[in-house]
Amino acid sequence: MSTTQTEKVPFTAKDLVTDQDVRWCPGCGDYSILKQVQTVVPELGLNREEIVFISGIGCSSRFPYYMETYGMHSIHGRATAVASGLKATRPELSVWIITGDGDSLSIGGNHFIHLLRRNFDVNILLFNNEIYGLTKGQYSPTSESGKVTKSTPMGSIDHPFNPLALVLGADGTFVARTMDRDPIHMREVLKRANLHKGSSLVEIYQNCNVFNDGAFEVFTDKKTKAAETLFVENGKPLVFGNDGNKGILLDGFVPKVVDLNEHSINDLWVHDERDRVKAGILTRFFDEVTSEPHLPRVFGVFYVEDRFRYEDIFNQQIADSIRLKGKGNLDKLLSGNNTWEVK
Amino acid sequence: MSTTQTEKVPFTAKDLVTDQDVRWCPGCGDYSILKQVQTVVPELGLNREEIVFISGIGCSSRFPYYMETYGMHSIHGRATAVASGLKATRPELSVWIITGDGDSLSIGGNHFIHLLRRNFDVNILLFNNEIYGLTKGQYSPTSESGKVTKSTPMGSIDHPFNPLALVLGADGTFVARTMDRDPIHMREVLKRANLHKGSSLVEIYQNCNVFNDGAFEVFTDKKTKAAETLFVENGKPLVFGNDGNKGILLDGFVPKVVDLNEHSINDLWVHDERDRVKAGILTRFFDEVTSEPHLPRVFGVFYVEDRFRYEDIFNQQIADSIRLKGKGNLDKLLSGNNTWEVK
Amino acid sequence: MENNSVIATEATILFAGDSGDGIQLTGDQFTTTTALFGNDVSTFPNFPAEIRAPQGTLAGVSGFQIKFGSQEIYTPGDLCDLLVVMNAAALKANLNQLKPGGMIIANVEGFDAKNLRLAKFPDGVNPLENGSLSDFKVYTLEVTKMTKATLEGSGLGTKEIDRTKNMFVLGYIFWIYNRTPEHTIKFIEQKFAKRPEIVEANIKTLKAGYHFGETSETFMQRVQVKPATIEPGIYRNMTGNPATAIGLIAASEKSGLPLFLGSYPITPASDILHELSRHKNFGVRTFQAEDEIAAITSAIGAAFGGSLAVTTSSGPGIALKTEAIGLAIMLELPLVIINVQRGGPSTGLPTKTEQADLMQAVYGRNGEAPMPVIAAQTPADCFFAVYEACRIAVEHSTPVFFLSDGFLANGAEPWKFPNAADLKPINPNFAEPLPEGETFLPYKRDEKLARKWAIPGVKGLEHRIGGLEKENETGSISYDPDNHEFMVKLRAEKIARVADSIPLQTIDNGPEKGKVLVLGWGSTYGAIKTAVKKAVDQGYSVAHCHVRYIMPFPKNLESILRNYDTVIVPEMNNGQLVKIIRDKFLIDAKGISKIKGIPFTSDEILKHIVSNF
């Protein structure tokens, strides 16, 4: 059965809408993500049938049902492993993994880090709402410690993961962060993720307005966004703040917020997507907003690295083996090298 | 049943030997580790009955059978989780986790990173032989890519984990490396690990002389050891090489090997165990020994951080709750707040 | 008042509306009020599967069923007499739960064009108007309008006013069933103590609903259900999941063992974790693990350390624990594994109930890995059943499966709770320090074949355990062929001997010998009990036997089964207990299946009983 389709048939965001009612809570940040993905996907030069969305379990993981492509709503935490098997065997497909902070970092943590080190060419959209949404509000591995939830009436005890630091520690090759409330930025980041030849991890801050409302409000609210967020771009100095009045410079290995009225923009740290050490420092911009002075939260593409993709060598070995040994002959395999005849 | 024992009864390494025959292959690096642990443990000021060794499955995980303490040989990959439950409920015990590179980084990767972020006060000895020993020689998540093993006749495809980088990414609070063939160093590192109040991760390079012989030979062999290894000590400059003729300095964020005949020792990078960024750079000293010039492999304590321990707050909440609400009264719990009488 | 009322021995109401309509609270209030009045009562909520599905949609419908009576009530699960619906979707989703000729009270404002569209009625079709409900008695109310009118000038915003509209309905239903709103008034006063304007508004609306009944000229037939003759005593309302949580705490207190729960959230088991996490002053330690494997293995670690260790989950989560359960069996440590069953297979129907994990509990592990299996039969019985699970785990040094299900977990009933002092003692089997020079034998056994619990910290009992086959008594690793067979049989015999410490099976209802025996387990208890009572009343030779201990069975179960010509086994699965019975006793027991995510009604079972005559 041949499934390769070379001719490209354009389609629109509307063609990606399925016949299923979208069943997230009204106001959920997931709606915006769905919208941006449906907007971006038609622009990627793919045919609809070449695209597969694979998710685990969680509110976020309902996503594939709303995309008129191939899709699988698998089991909790395993989307990454399912996608690995699919991408390994069908490298020509465009594979997208949809996962939540619980799905990918709690139960699915192991497959997540293994996928990253193997560098399958997939796009992972990690909907981080810092809560378990579907099970109605327990803390997640990204919830801040001390958080009071259904399962932690006296506050959670867990020190949370820093997801992007973990991704770098697992040798991820594309590391980015965006937010549900900034559609333009999200679309840009999604496009970059898709271009990257390897595992692209996009953490998306997503508001769960029912169980963790406002978790990212300081970053998304117009009133505070400029002062609390830093949007990095490759080759550009780290400038942020109202009217871009602030910047970040490196004092040795320590990032410092400076006032651009007092400091020259030329002294600032210039973002270099290829520098893993500096990307590591950016992932650690996690100050409490209440402390003064404090570092802004970083958005954009932190880090990009070129590394061989698992599926390329996986399939290359097959080709090499056929070249070296000839295409397998079943009768020869059945007989083996040591036979005898009984007459 | 009271189990607290305050009076300390001294014991010796010999008291730690069990009646079980040690069943590793003759020549296996595991023997040296057992020896060093049996040597160090009596020096820690603990009673034997306060000590618990918990392992998963693998050659290395046979370890608890050879320690005359409490112990559990659990299931593959889960020693970290078993230990979490034990330490959470019995914080006064000294809990040691014995695990292999497959046990902790392959099947057990998730519990491993979660234990680290929670920072239970346990000591994890990761016997890294870069192979699956017990199942007779398949590549592991730390095997170099391209490795030919039973399951990878054309070479493995996986890009390996950098275990210590992963540990830092998971917010580990004590990160160290030592080797089977350097007993003195191993004992020092083990003692430091034991002192740390939090999860202490000690990666031990361990030779599997049957399935991966010589994997660490350049680091352990007297002929090459000095030139290929760097033993870091807090506050000391990074010096290594035959007669300490070489050093490492930082050129911006990039480590460089320099000849101390040409450079002053004062220019060298001075090790600071409390600097996570620099510790991160040290974990990335992973050059091929064949490339020239190349960085040496690092041994010693890379990083130490003080952070609250899970079990402390876990048990504090119990105490706080009793203080606030009074010790639970079962009859009150049974009746609840809304009762009625039927006469 | 009662003069206008018909007298009924029981009544069933189903409240249904949007998840935002306050249906659960309405149901709870009616339940407590009628229980305080003296009725026996049984309830079951029906949550929407979606977190918060869009308003007005079928997916967003929330329901609460209550059955109450002047006689004993065993199940909320039958068809209802009165269906109260706040919108069109609620009607559509629940009409099949209404008895023929039953009554519908509908909020007409929930049947406007938008709501009808959301409920997927065809364009222009309004069921309240097109005669499709002619088999039922339909009453309509303009709830929103009347609530607004009631609170005019209260100074509250539209949203806040809207939120009180369930009180109007509740008041009206109180009037119909001759119940006073007093208890609810007290409840409102407590709940909103900090916002007096909200207290006032709610009480006003509640009373308005009640008075609407009195003053309006509806031809509504009021109903009176007299107090039941219930065993005297002090009662509380009890839901299955909290009952399970409290049962665990009670076992912890009575055994003197600190309670440890390792759990990962999953519907419908999460509430046990939530409940237990609120009782830290009992020394309860709850650990929300990274997954189900860590949940159970952390519990195994805690058990090794001397805690009463428990893990809770459902469906897919229980499946993930399979390997570690095997380890616990080999370690012979006490451990309680709680499965609040839901619809399967795979993710299945997470919010629906089912009993399809029995074979998994009994047989679903690699190797010969027997363990006790205990099933609760009513919401409050979760307390006793899980208490027994703990007792067996601790005293017989074994992991124990405790089976509940979604129906028990969320269903509720009045409970004549016990005194702490009256609970069976639980005696941990601790190993004592040995005389100098003696070697500790970790796998030496007592007469129950249980091994001793030697916990770290005790001098002289240092020992190692693990998942490899062990030598008898010493617990050392052994590959000896005869030892393996010996140990497999020993572990099996140990579980078989649990039968010595459990009560003999009794007949719940009906003759000791007869034509038909209805054999049940788990949450079908109420429906079977009701059905068998009816059948016995109608003169059929039928009895009801309900097994709580499934592995091992009570010793006399076989002789009981042999006292009847026919054994039928209703289960909310495709036939599981029936397989075990047939295998064990070679009795031609017949299964009755209902696999719909919803409980049997007693009439369904009654029909099956009767078909055997």
Add this chain to the structure above:
Amino acid sequence: MENNSVIATEATILFAGDSGDGIQLTGDQFTTTTALFGNDVSTFPNFPAEIRAPQGTLAGVSGFQIKFGSQEIYTPGDLCDLLVVMNAAALKANLNQLKPGGMIIANVEGFDAKNLRLAKFPDGVNPLENGSLSDFKVYTLEVTKMTKATLEGSGLGTKEIDRTKNMFVLGYIFWIYNRTPEHTIKFIEQKFAKRPEIVEANIKTLKAGYHFGETSETFMQRVQVKPATIEPGIYRNMTGNPATAIGLIAASEKSGLPLFLGSYPITPASDILHELSRHKNFGVRTFQAEDEIAAITSAIGAAFGGSLAVTTSSGPGIALKTEAIGLAIMLELPLVIINVQRGGPSTGLPTKTEQADLMQAVYGRNGEAPMPVIAAQTPADCFFAVYEACRIAVEHSTPVFFLSDGFLANGAEPWKFPNAADLKPINPNFAEPLPEGETFLPYKRDEKLARKWAIPGVKGLEHRIGGLEKENETGSISYDPDNHEFMVKLRAEKIARVADSIPLQTIDNGPEKGKVLVLGWGSTYGAIKTAVKKAVDQGYSVAHCHVRYIMPFPKNLESILRNYDTVIVPEMNNGQLVKIIRDKFLIDAKGISKIKGIPFTSDEILKHIVSNF
């Protein structure tokens, strides 16, 4: 030569020594030689549990058993006629495998003080000298000394000389059984082609052993086992795990589906991974996953993408796959799950064999989750059985369990391998692109109730699947109660209909009606077959029926069972198939258990048969 020999119809030799002694190679060479000579033969290696336990210890003993005959041989598992031991530990560990009156050939140098101590004989006790072996015929050899003498002046070091000593023994055994060393000489020449001095040394030692027999004045009784009348054809020797691997490749080739294996190493299944990874030129893709869950879920991903997807494991690893198997059942994708069973429970006895995972395969999942279960019965049969598993998975759109065990995995037998062209076709059930405007219904079914396989890349077949309950045909999420029951029964019926595509059950041996039926499954085949043959020869009314298809059973199984007064079911577990039989057919079948990590001998089964008369 033959003149001095007794003629035997069969003979069983057990070679045993230290893992470093080259026992496996010795066994392999004897096997091939005697198979080439024309005997039927069956072999089984017995590896030490430890990686490389210290030399000379009991834990380090490695064994290789071979049974060969001039009649058909079905099992290597019986007691042996000749026990060849290289050291004291080998004797101690294997003496219970020797027939009363059997022969022992012992290397005396392996019985020095050190070796005796390592084998844990009491101080001063040497079994060769203390008369404890008086029930057996004991012959001693000084193997090391004679090997050294043979290679004096060869220029080889002591270590290298020592490594050839197994050749001396092999040569001697060839002489005893009247086999020529030719084949082995060729083998040595090939294997060490690059080191002529080693070739020469080995051949010299081999011949020395042979000539030692001829020239020495031992009173050794030589034995001649004549060629068997075997079905004519071309044969090869076949071991279970490679047979499984090759069966999978054959299914891939015949179906046109690329093979994907997701696996995590585990004893005794790893060799299937190893073998498959060597056949990349068949397009075989092997993925060593991070754990068993990733192994099976990656296979599910590959199945979704159109591969013939397989996952292999054992014991604890299979347990971990439980949740994902449920998903595969819900997705209704083809998937083959291979369980090479080992001793349990938990980690159990990793290197020993057992059949104790049958109930788990049939019932061990949450929810109603039926799937086909197929069991291989001999090493070579692994090929056909796994091929069938693939066919059923692909054509019936379902995951399938394939059960092998440690005994089959490592056992070997001559195999008259098939031609590729003669293998049953396997027809994937691909969905074809639809005419413009038609909607694809992913859960629409064919007459087998299989759904179509719509793989990504095909335009117009875009669809979503998942683990939640699905609406019939559309596959959309459905919480509808009636739909759920319908789907549960539909999935069950789909599996039941597999019975339409499998062969009817046959009687392997014995009368079609009679007194006793021995019903077996899996690797007990050879032992039962041998036992029943003997019993029939002795005039007993007994037959042998061996089920390969356990879920569903062949349609005529029940009627076969009813043709006998008694059904006995020997299993290497505590009674599992027997439970299913009793439940399904209400036949009072009796289990016979052996749970020792080692196979039944035919005599053990024969005794049970006879005890029924």
